[in-house]
Amino acid sequence: MNLLRNYGLIALIISLLIAIGIGILIYQQRSARTEAPAAWTPLSLVTTFKSDPHTSRAFAWRTETPDAGTVLQVVPAEAGGSPSFEGADMLEFAGSTSPVDTGDTGVQGAHKAEATGLAAGTRYAYRVGDGDREHWSDVFYFATEKEETADFTFLNVTDSQGLAYADFRLWGRTLDKAFETFPDASFLVHNGDLTEDPENESGWEAFFGEARKWVAAYPLMPVTGNHDEVDKKAERFVSHFNVPNNGSPSSIEGTTYAFDYGLARFVVLNTESKLKDQAAWLEKELASTKQKWIIVALHRGPYAGNQDESVLERWVPLFDEYGVDLVLQGHNHEYSRSYPIKDGKVVSPGEGTVYVVTNASGAKFNEKKKDQFYHQVHFQNDKQTFAGIRVNERTLTYQAYDVDGMLLDEFTLEARR
Numbered sequence: 306m307n308l309l310r311n312y313g314l315i316a317l318i319i320s321l322l323i324a325i326g327i328g329i330l331i332y333q334q335r336s337a338r339t340e341a342p343a344a345w346t347p348l349s350l351v352t353t354f355k356s357d358p359h360t361s362r363a364f365a366w367r368t369e370t371p372d373a374g375t376v377l378q379v380v381p382a383e384a385g386g387s388p389s390f391e392g393a394d395m396l397e398f399a400g401s402t403s404p405v406d407t408g409d410t411g412v413q414g415a416h417k418a419e420a421t422g423l424a425a426g427t428r429y430a431y432r433v434g435d436g437d438r439e440h441w442s443d444v445f446y447f448a449t450e451k452e453e454t455a456d457f458t459f460l461n462v463t464d465s466q467g468l469a470y471a472d473f474r475l476w477g478r479t480l481d482k483a484f485e486t487f488p489d490a491s492f493l494v495h496n497g498d499l500t501e502d503p504e505n506e507s508g509w510e511a512f513f514g515e516a517r518k519w520v521a522a523y524p525l526m527p528v529t530g531n532h533d534e535v536d537k538k539a540e541r542f543v544s545h546f547n548v549p550n551n552g553s554p555s556s557i558e559g560t561t562y563a564f565d566y567g568l569a570r571f572v573v574l575n576t577e578s579k580l581k582d583q584a585a586w587l588e589k590e591l592a593s594t595k596q597k598w599i600i601v602a603l604h605r606g607p608y609a610g611n612q613d614e615s616v617l618e619r620w621v622p623l624f625d626e627y628g629v630d631l632v633l634q635g636h637n638h639e640y641s642r643s644y645p646i647k648d649g650k651v652v653s654p655g656e657g658t659v660y661v662v663t664n665a666s667g668a669k670f671n672e673k674k675k676d677q678f679y680h681q682v683h684f685q686n687d688k689q690t691f692a693g694i695r696v697n698e699r700t701l702t703y704q705a706y707d708v709d710g711m712l713l714d715e716f717t718l719e720a721r722r
Contacts, residue, residue, distance in 0.1 A: 339578040344370040345435040347416070349513040351520045353548050354492070354564050358450040362524075363547035366433055366442075367405075367510075368414040374436035375400035377418040379429050382446055388430035396420060405544050407506040415544040426451035445521040448492070454567040456697040458489050462690075463496035463604075463635035464665040466532055470511045472501075472668045477515030477691040479666040479708050484519060486706055487693035488582040491566070492523050496635030496663070497530025497604035503541040513545075526573065529560040530604040530635055534577040548573075553586035555579050563590050569598040569696050576605040576616055584619045591627035595722050598696055599629045606634025608643045608660035610619055610674040610683070621649075624658050630701060631694075632660045638671040640664040640690060640705065642682040642714055651679060655719050661704055664690035682714050 306341030342348065347366040355363035364377060377398040378390050391396075400418025407413050416433070423429065428448045434441040450457075460483050465476040484490060500508040513520060526548065527533075533542040535559065552561030552573075560575040561583060572685070574589050576711055591599060605613040607621050624632065625647050634641075645657030664670070666689050674684035688707040695702045698720065705714040 320656050345373050345440040347433050349510055353524045354382040354550050355545055355547055358566055360423050361421045362447055363419040365417045371404035371412050371414040373414050375402045375416040375418050376434050376436045379420045379431045379510050382428045382430040417547040423449050425449050427688045447522050457491050457567040458487050458695045460490045461494045461633050461692040463661050463663055464498045464638055465667040466498040466501050467667045468501045468508055473511040473515040475689055476667050479691055480519045480705040481515050482553055482708050483691040494602050496525045496633050497528040498532040528573055528602045528604050529575040536592050553583040555582040569594040569600055570594040572601045574603040576603050580615050580619050588623050597720055600631045601629050602633040604635045608679045609634040609662045610637040610639055610641045627660045634662045637662050638669055639673050639685045643679040644681045646679055663692045
């Protein structure tokens with residue numbers, strides 16, 4: 306009996322030791338996951354276009370301190386080689402740091418820098434840091450636009466809108482499939498509502514973190530949504546991006562802008578404020594371009610399931626007058642594609658503008674709205690969706706896929722210019 310008791314006591318002690326060991330391991334793993342980054346560690350790194358895509362590239366990131374410096378180093382990257390940032394061909398650029406009070410994580414540093422004077426059609430390696438020799442991000446790569454680009458592909462998504470990391474894992478998975486499906490894509494246009502709450506910095510860190518391998522290499526061109534500009538304020542949103550500063554003068558800087566890539570002019574509008582003022586700027590942008598294609602990106606669309614009457618009244622007549630080819634929309638969290646539309650009516654292919662909503666790239670889906678006269682394709686499949694858009698001299702080809710790789714919709718526009 307004593308022997309059995311001794312065995313039982315030994316077994317109990319062993320069980321307690323195992324439980325304690327497991328508890329220590331779990332605690333260590335949790336501590337490692339929640340350990341705060343060093344004050345200089347670059348967070349939420351993203352690249353964008355700001356100046357000429359042939360010869361420049363812009364970057365933005367955050368640090369846990371507003372006092373960190375802003376330094377960008379760029380070096381030509383040979384295929385298969387390991388880049389060195391010590392040679393004479395290394396280019397270094399100083400940027401700006403601005404304090405941002407995030408509330409939940411304290412005052413952070415918002416960093417913006419741009420590499421200029423680059424060679425067209427060239428692959429580069431880069432890293433960002435605070436100027437200390439030991440404080441650098443991982444090394445990432447990008448490629449400048451080739452001279453006389455006559456054929457390119459870009460990706461379109463919208464409404465990644467989320468709060469928790471689980472929400473943004475869906476967004477990251479969507480981008481994984483998008484770049485797998487369109488490996489030659491040059492950049493990404495996001496039609497707004499990037500996060501649920503722009504004041505929640507952990508949401509931004511999840512948004513960028515889950516897509517890090519893509520948005521650190523391929524420009525992410527953002528549109529302002531109603532969850533990005535709230536109550537006419539968009540500081541937290543625009544502080545995360547370094548986009549062209551050529552937008553409508555009265556708009557919040559960074560919420561409207563235009564850029565050229567290949568044979569296309571892209572015009573990014575802000576449906577959340579200053580619509581009348583933007584109309585004057587929009588007309589100048591549309592009237593001045595000599596590009597073969599005109600693509601507009603906005604959030605609340607005029608032909609998107611629910612019509613935005615203010616956009617319909619102020620901007621659509623300009624789309625009609627200047628022959629906008631494609632309008633990329635968000636907000637409705639369903640898939641919608643219009644017939645060609647002009648003067649409020651369905652017209653023949655090549656005579657009007659096509660309007661699309663590429664459902665959503667996050668966790669939130671809405672019920673399918675009532676079909677409208679302009680709908681050529683309209684459905685809700687409750688799956689994250691992305692589109693690949695190929696643009697060349699003769700055609701614009703649009704293909705929408707769900708996150709599982711199923712082709713959902715496809716159409717081709719013929720050049721009108």
